[in-house]
Amino acid sequence: MARKYSGTRDELIEISDKYNIPLVETQAGKSTVEATFKHNLGGMGITGTLAANKVAYAADLVIGIGTRYTDFATSSKTAFDFDKTKFLNINVNRMQAYKLDAVQVVADAKVTLQHLLKRLGDDYQTGYGESINEVKTEWLNERSRLSQIQFNREHFDPEIKEQFDQNILNEYADALGTELTQSSVVLKLNEVVSPDSNVITSAGSLPGDLQRLWNASVPNTYHVEYGYSCMGYEISGALGVRLAEPEHEVYSFVGDGSFLMLHSEFITSLQYNKKINLLLFDNSGYGCINNLQMGKRSE
Numbered sequence: 039m040a041r042k043y044s045g046t047r048d049e050l051i052e053i054s055d056k057y058n059i060p061l062v063e064t065q066a067g068k069s070t071v072e073a074t075f076k077h078n079l080g081g082m083g084i085t086g087t088l089a090a091n092k093v094a095y096a097a098d099l100v101i102g103i104g105t106r107y108t109d110f111a112t113s114s115k116t117a118f119d120f121d122k123t124k125f126l127n128i129n130v131n132r133m134q135a136y137k138l139d140a141v142q143v144v145a146d147a148k149v150t151l152q153h154l155l156k157r158l159g160d161d162y163q164t165g166y167g168e169s170i171n172e173v174k175t176e177w178l179n180e181r182s183r184l185s186q187i188q189f190n191r192e193h194f195d196p197e198i199k200e201q202f203d204q205n206i207l208n209e210y211a212d213a214l215g216t217e218l219t220q221s222s223v224v225l226k227l228n229e230v231v232s233p234d235s236n237v238i239t240s241a242g243s244l245p246g247d248l249q250r251l252w253n254a255s256v257p258n259t260y261h262v263e264y265g266y267s268c269m270g271y272e273i274s275g276a277l278g279v280r281l282a283e284p285e286h287e288v289y290s291f292v293g294d295g296s297f298l299m300l301h302s303e304f305i306t307s308l309q310y311n312k313k314i315n316l317l318l319f320d321n322s323g324y325g326c327i328n329n330l331q332m333g334k335r336s337e
């Protein structure tokens with residue numbers, strides 16, 4: 039599990055390649071290593087990928103690099119098999135290093151990985167064998183299935199079952215004036231947005247969908263505020279990202295709820311001629327909150 043601030047891309051690739059270790063990503067760590075790297079299995083935890091969660095549960099050792107092990111990343115501590123899994127945490131923050139009763143290394147991630155690489159020698163290999171490639175292929179097939187899902191007005195089978203009947207779904211499509219599913223749109227955008235663009239989001243259903251679906255093929259191009267998951271960060275944050283990296287396009291993924299809550303930096307960006315691209319996903323409500331309510335059988 040990795041985060042990106044100490045610039046560990048090269049060491050992560052080297053250690054993963056040499057010893058056949060799968061890499062999984064937290065929200066803040068996503069895109070430290072490009073998604074195209076063969077052992078990068080993508081997002082970890084409740085909003086993560088099938089592949090990342092499978093290897094995490096199978097692991098006998100998890101090396102947590104810079105991670106805070108938040109509830110999303112650990113699926114509220116159900117993502118690991120605590121009977122067998124041990125943890126080695128590398129973190130500059132001692133409190134975070136203590137988590138999950140780990141062996142603690144309070145140090146910079148890059149320097150620690152460089153030491154580990156020297157000390158592990160040339161003989162060691164994990165027992166994952168071909169299974170890393172197999173779970174990655176399985177997940178990429180599932181991802182491609184999600185990209186193909188098309189709404190239909192007769193017998194649509196939604197991913198979240200038994201909540202809306204066909205009449206309600208049709209009404210919803212009519213009210214919104216679209217039949218596109220959010221995951222298919224995210225995946226299409228991943229094909230057409232130039233890979234060196236920065237993508238940014240923070241609240242609602244989009245951070246989860248992006249952590250699972252977005253494949254960043256250029257390192258450090260994924261910027262998601264999921265510490266507080268603060269609605270309204272999407273547009274103000276996009277302007278900040280544009281100011282910090284003016285040579286790259288920035289695409290802000292924003293839900294209609296977040297957009298209504300705070301969009302004034304949209305005007306600032308126009309005033310100062312700092313271009314940001316807004317992708318507004320209008321599902322006419324607080325979709326993720328509605329989802330939680332339905333999950334608890336609330337009307």
Ligand SMILES: Cc1ncc(C[n+]2csc(CCOP(=O)(O)OP(=O)(O)O)c2C)c(N)n1
Pocket residue numbers: 241242243244266267268269270292293294295296297321323324325326327
């Ligand atoms: C400032 C703030 N207030 C409240 C919340 C709690 N909250 C999280 S997501 C959400 C609804 C987001 O709705 P929308 O932006 O339309 O996204 P959707 O879930 O529909 O994708 C709310 C109220 C929050 N994260 N931040």
